[in-house]
Amino acid sequence: MTTDTEKTEAVPAEGTALVELDDVSKYYGNIRALEGVSLVVHAGEISCVLGDNGAGKSTLIKIIAGLHQHDAGTLRIEGEETRLSSPREALDRGIATVYQDLAVVPLMPVWRNFFLGSEPSKGAGPFKRMDVDFMRRTTHAELLRMGIDLRDVDQPIGTLSGGERQCVAIARAVYFGAKVLVLDEPTAALGVKQSGVVLKYVAAARDAGLGVVLITHNPHHAYLVGNRFVLLKRGAMFGSHTREEITLDELTRQMAGGSELDDLRHELERTT
Ligand SMILES: Nc1ncnc2c1ncn2[C@@H]1O[C@H](COP(=O)(O)OP(=O)(O)OP(=O)(O)O)[C@@H](O)[C@H]1O
Numbered sequence: 001m002t003t004d005t006e007k008t009e010a011v012p013a014e015g016t017a018l019v020e021l022d023d024v025s026k027y028y029g030n031i032r033a034l035e036g037v038s039l040v041v042h043a044g045e046i047s048c049v050l051g052d053n054g055a056g057k058s059t060l061i062k063i064i065a066g067l068h069q070h071d072a073g074t075l076r077i078e079g080e081e082t083r084l085s086s087p088r089e090a091l092d093r094g095i096a097t098v099y100q101d102l103a104v105v106p107l108m109p110v111w112r113n114f115f116l117g118s119e120p121s122k123g124a125g126p127f128k129r130m131d132v133d134f135m136r137r138t139t140h141a142e143l144l145r146m147g148i149d150l151r152d153v154d155q156p157i158g159t160l161s162g163g164e165r166q167c168v169a170i171a172r173a174v175y176f177g178a179k180v181l182v183l184d185e186p187t188a189a190l191g192v193k194q195s196g197v198v199l200k201y202v203a204a205a206r207d208a209g210l211g212v213v214l215i216t217h218n219p220h221h222a223y224l225v226g227n228r229f230v231l232l233k234r235g236a237m238f239g240s241h242t243r244e245e246i247t248l249d250e251l252t253r254q255m256a257g258g259s260e261l262d263d264l265r266h267e268l269e270r271t272t
């Protein structure tokens with residue numbers, strides 16, 4: 001029995017710079033969505049991007065994911081200066097992006113979603129058909145490897161919790177050989193417990209040697225797993241720190257806007 005689907009193996013050595021953004025800017029017409037932003041993603045590390053609504057976080061990952069092109073600055077993938085022309089090209093270069101509104105088909109079984117678009121087949125010519133057995137077994141085994149023991153991979157993916165669905169998407173990217181995993185606010189809609197589960201799988205992807213870009217509003221989530229932190233405000237970078245350079249308290253203070261919060265307090269005191 002043969003299968004058409006192959007998984008790419010080569011995981012780069014830990015510490016290799018997989019993606020580097022240097023002084024990158026992006027304009028939508030004359031709206032400045034990003035200006036002068038730099039970010040590095042190493043193999044076996046998690047780089048977090050933090051910022052308020054409209055700060056430019058999604059724009060940043062769209063450049064890495066090949067959806068948008070940057071207008072200034074440089075993007076390097078494994079050391080080579082690049083301009084990505086499509087999401088397909090990003091994927092071919094090992095960059096897998098999990099968007100917040102996961103592209104899943106809710107009524108289809110978990111295993112179908114796991115292999116969606118990359119179904120292995122067996123047999124040849126007119127006897128060629130999907131290798132359902134292989135897909136069931138592999139989905140179960142790969143999820144188990146990430147610590148998720150699904151009773152039934154035949155259940156529709158829509159019956160899984162939001163956190164579990166994020167985990168399936170992460171396991172899928174790892175299985176199909178991604179080198180870089182980009183996650184846009186994977187914990188935004190989740191409660192404390194589910195967020196913890198997702199962060200565990202994010203850490204598992206890191207431990208498997210991937211470089212991870214984690215977008216979040218939440219400095220606590222970022223600090224639990226992050227090696228690097230880039231802070232964005234209205235398209236500009238107002239902080240970039242390694243874990244050694246910053247404490248959780250300081251990260252939280254910077255995210256909360258420090259002095260801006262004081263101004264807000266004064267304003268609210270006046271109005272009450
Ligand atoms: N396609 C677009 N056309 C015009 N302006 C856009 C477009 N996409 C984003 N913007 C603008 O660029 C800025 C940054 O948006 P972006 O979506 O990157 O922010 P974000 O940090 O992801 O915010 P959120 O936390 O709300 O998801 C915003 O001012 C937004 O209105």
Ligand SMILES: [Mg+2]
Nearest residue numbers: 057058059184
């Ligand atoms: Mg966004």
